[in-house]
Amino acid sequence: MQMMKKRARKITGALLAVALFTLSAIPVGAAKLPGASYSPVQLEAVQSKKMTYYKNGSASIPNTLDWITDASALKFLPLSVIGDVTSVVLDKEGVYWIGTQNGLQRVDFNASDTKDIVQYMAGPRYLYGGDNHVTGLASDEAGGIWARTASGVTHIAMPEQTMHEKSFIYEDLVQTILDRRGMVHGTSFTFTDTDNTTDAVNYNSATGVFNSTPTTSDNDGLWTTMYAMGEVFRYKALQEQYGTNPTSEQVAEINDAKAAALRATKAVLLLDYVSGRGNGFPVRSYMLTSEATAATVGNTVYGYQSTNGFWFQNFVGPDKNNPNGIIPSMQRDDGVEPIGYSMVRVTKDAENKKGSTLFPSGGTDVMNYNGLGLSQASIDELNLTRPEGQKLGIDIKTIVETTESGPVYQVLPVITAATNNSTAKEDKTTSETNKPLFQLTAPVYEQIPDFFNDLFPSSVIVDGHIDMNQIVYKADTSSDEVIGHYAMFYTAFKYLVGDSNDPELLELKSFIEETTHRMTELILKDDHYYIEDATGKSTQWSRWLGKYFNDSLSTMEKQKQWEFSVGVDKDGNDALSYGYEDAPLNALEVMGVLKTASFVTEKRYPADSLKYEMAYEQAFASSYSKEDPYVNGLGYIDMALEYVERRIVRQATNAYSDNGNEVVTMDNAGDSTNANATLHNDWTQYINYSDEELGWFPVFILVTLEQDELRHAKIVEAYDQWYSNEVREENPFYTFLYQLAHPDKTDVDLQSAVRFLYRFPEFQIEFPVEWDRQDVFYIEPGDRDKAKQTNYALAPDERRIIKHNSNPFANESQSTGVNPNYNYRTGSIEAGSVFTLPYWMGRYFEIIKE
Structure with missing residues (x-):
């Protein structure tokens, strides 16, 4: 349980005692963007x-x-x-x-x-x-x-309030109720007031107390990255802007920022070590076995866990022997023996996540599904030690699909008596006495480094080390998480550590170098361009291979429907690869990965740094592959430049399929959203707003790191396509990045982005929002969220709370009507990272100033 008591900002002797940094090397007024022509927006104190x-x-x-x-x-x-x-x-x-x-x-x-x-x-x-x-x-x-x-x-x-003053509210909430061992994201809360003279609810009350028990989220590292990057820029901005002779209060504030940045950065890095796999595998999240959300039926690894996902529990120690073999992709060839193993927990995902088919040309081979089915190589290896009658894929398997030629079987990570040789479904009946017939395992090769000990309570530290037997981690990691990690690696390495001689920061630097190297090697292993999981194949979303983006593209381009941006095969059927529309984003992601890796590993792993740079340069070397043999990484900048085009193709192909396999025209369009948007070439109706958020991270890396003018111009050109929609959101998260991409522009609408900061709510509490308004024009629903939309971006204090990962224009029927017994003392609250990251980045890069 964590608590926050609202309080005034006071500088204590204890804080001053930890002011250990030095200021002598701070470059006061250093140019952040050579050749910048814009003028910073002077922030004002505004009514809040x-x-x-x-x-x-x-x-x-x-x-x-x-x-x-x-x-x-x-x-x-x-x-x-x-x-x-x-x-x-x-x-x-x-x-x-x-x-x-x-x-x-x-x-x-x-x-x-x-x-x-x-x-x-x-x-x-x-x-x-x-x-x-x-x-x-x-x-x-x-x-x-x-x-x-x-x-x-x-x-x-x-009352009037500066944005700097507002930022303290978000910082206090993070440090006291939103922080879960350094990870930062939303949580449920309760609120009480120790002032017994009033029964009112005032979240700003000096005697008010927030309580929370933060729990796991789907992408802990991504959300923590957003917070951590903001803290890094807070640290740097305050260092420079307070100058070489800061006051004692300013000294304490700088140290607060450094401590917050270091803690959050370590929390993200930890996610690359908690599995103990030793290969740079990034997990989505982790829990301690003592957390309520980690509970299973019967409190054993064989009982059902209601917290969904692909979770593994560690079993480490001299007496912990893996009950299964080790699949080829997870075997080490350096002689290191496992110190234990991790076993997959019984969850809905582990039992029935069959996945969708990826490649039109791929058939029903398990490698053509993006679910959790094991690769055939993994099955074969595991069967070497399994007795007759218990062979995977023969005796033990589940039906994931039924085709014209019969059922399609897979070996999912958990198969029970109820799901064996029958349709994959959720089985909650397993226990110590009714164990699953099969539970996938992964080797644990190494202990979590002691560097991360301070993130844990003393109850988790045994003999000076983190007790890995108390760790339960979430796999099936998405590209969302991966690109967040790399953005954090880059930002912390360049802006937090920099040229510092601080021993703690130098130790952090060493882990950033090692982690970046490991994960990049995992992505490039065997030139497969994906994150490999314990299944022996890629996770559901972390893939950047050329075939994923462009399978059947050469066939589609030969069909007459292609003239109308419709992607079909010779029989007129939808032939778009599952990842076709992901290509522009994922191309930028892997370019950001490689550029970061080359930069971070240059001194410690020079040969590999050069390898990463050469792989990165390949993105600009030629056009991308459209048929076998696909060359991963080749010409990826061209895919990045097709963001709008590929959205239009996906939308037009959907409309074609909805229209009885007929190209949509004015005469046959009907009234579907897809058809109408296709007729008007309105690709904004098919935007994935979560992708917009993810696209920010590689673009930030690339526009601030790439020095070659021609390559930089191509990257900026790619981002301009994204910003052509983002501009109407008036969001500093995107606007400030656009200014960084165009430092010579003096007409960027920075004032609207600043207004977003002014109107951003102090407490990101997820109140239902009233949408039955007479002052707003509504337009037709977006294709992805099916909700009608406002025709302009409402101020953030007039709409629902989001983290940029959903449609800011969407009306999602948030109003729940009148409730005279509404409980203001409990609810859900998000972290203020949506404010603090652009605010502090804007201050550091001198886009805004207090």
């Missing part, structure tokens, strides 16, 4: 919304409020159009507060940004219990408002 919630009947509601229950103050609209207005306050600052039957509006004709003239507040974030029928308003005489509904009262205070 701070809510206090009072349930109807609360004795804490002040009895001195002068409630306004009429619209007589409203002068700028005719009475004929204000039928749903219930109350209007014109405060002493000239701001109109307008209560309606459908929410609260703030109208300030003097707003510095015209987009902020009208601000809309509804749902439980602003009005008690989501009761949007305002029955009365009262000014607080300080720029804020009291809003009353039948369900309760909300006080919306509007």
Whole structure:
């Protein structure tokens, strides 16, 4: 259980005692972007919304409020159009507060940004219990408002606040309730207030306490990377901007930033060691066996685990002998013997994740499925030690698909009596006395380095080492996680460690070098360009091989439908490879991987660094392969430049399939979203917003690391295609990267990106959002999320909380109606990394300044 007590920022003697860094080598005012022509945006202190919630009947509601229950103050609209207005306050600052039957509006004709003239507040974030029928308003005489509904009262205070001051709120939340052994992501929470004189809920209360028990998330390393990168830039920005003679308070703040950056970076690095496989395999996440989410039925490895995914439990020690053989891809040839093994846990994924077919030309071979079925080479090796009657793929197997020619079998990581030779499904009945017929294992070759000991409680440290028997880790790692790791490797290596002589940072540098080298070798092993898992084949999403992107492309280009951006074979059937539309993103990813690896390993592994650089240069050497033999990595920059084109092809092919295998025209289109978008070449209707977020990481690596002008220009050209949609999101995460890619541009809309920071909520609590609005135009649904969309980006404090990995325009029916018993003392909260990463990166690169 973790707690946060809201407190003022104080600098203590203890903090000053740990101020060990030196400032003598800090390059004050060093040019970050040679030739930059833009001017930094000067940030201002702006009014920020701070809510206090009072349930109807609360004795804490002040009895001195002068409630306004009429619209007589409203002068700028005719009475004929204000039928749903219930109350209007014109405060002493000239701001109109307008209560309606459908929410609260703030109208300030003097707003510095015209987009902020009208601000809309509804749902439980602003009005008690989501009761949007305002029955009365009262000014607080300080720029804020009291809003009353039948369900309760909300006080919306509007004090001025700098963005630097706002950043402390996110930092406090991370350090006290969002941090799980250095990993940072959202969590559920409870909130209490030790002030017994009030029953109101005020998250900013000095006596308020947040409690949480952070749990695993799907991509811990990716989300932690976002936080860690922000902390690295916080550290560097504060070092430089406070100069060579910082105050004691500034010294402490710099040290806070360094400690946070180091802890989060170590947490990401740890994910590349917890499996003990010794080959650089990055895990998605890990749990301790003591965590509630790690529990299994009967508390044994044979019992069902409800936390879904592909999880392994470690068994390490001299008496821990692997019950299975070691598959070829996980065998070491350097004579090192395993110190134990890890066994896959019984989960839904392990039992039935058959996967989709990858290549139109691949048939039903298990290697053509992106699920968890074992490779044939793995099956053959394991069968060498299995007795007759228990042979995998012969006696023990599951049906994953039924075709015209009969059932397709696979050997999944967990096969039980109930799933043996029958359809793959979830079996929750296993136990110590009803063990699965087969549970995949992986060797453990090495102990987790002691460098990471400080991330764990003392109960996990045994004889000076992390007790690996208390570790349960999540495999089937995605490319999302991988590119996050490399972005972290690069950022920490270049900006956190740099030329430092700090012993702790030098030790960190050594682990970054080793980890980068190991994982890159794993990706390039046998030239397969993927992350290999314990199944003997790639994980579901971590693959960057040419065939994955372009299988059947040469066939499609010969068909008449290709003229209309439809990818089919000679029989008119969809022939797009599963990874066709992933190519532009994944091409940038592997280029970012290789460029990072070459940079980080240059001194410690010079020969391999040169190998990585040559592999990277191959991306610019020629055009990519369109048929066998595919050359992995060749011409990948050309694929990166096809982002819009491949979105259009995927969309048009979907529309063609939905249209009875007919090319969509004005005469036969019908009313489907795909068809309409295809007719208008509107590729933005088919955007994967999670891909937008992932694309940011390799682009950041490449635009800040690539020095060759021609290559740099190609990378920027590729990112420009992504930004052609991102620009309308007005998000500093993308806008500031676009400015880095175009340092000569002086017309980038930095002000809208700054507005995003100004309007970003202090507490990223996942309140239901009101979408039944009269002030917004809605357009048709996006193809991927099937939800109607706003035609412009709402300010972040008027929409649902997201981490950039979903559609910011989508209306997903967040409103849940009126709930007078809404519980403001519990909920879910996200980390403020969406704010802190662009904010501190912007300050470091002098895009913004306080």
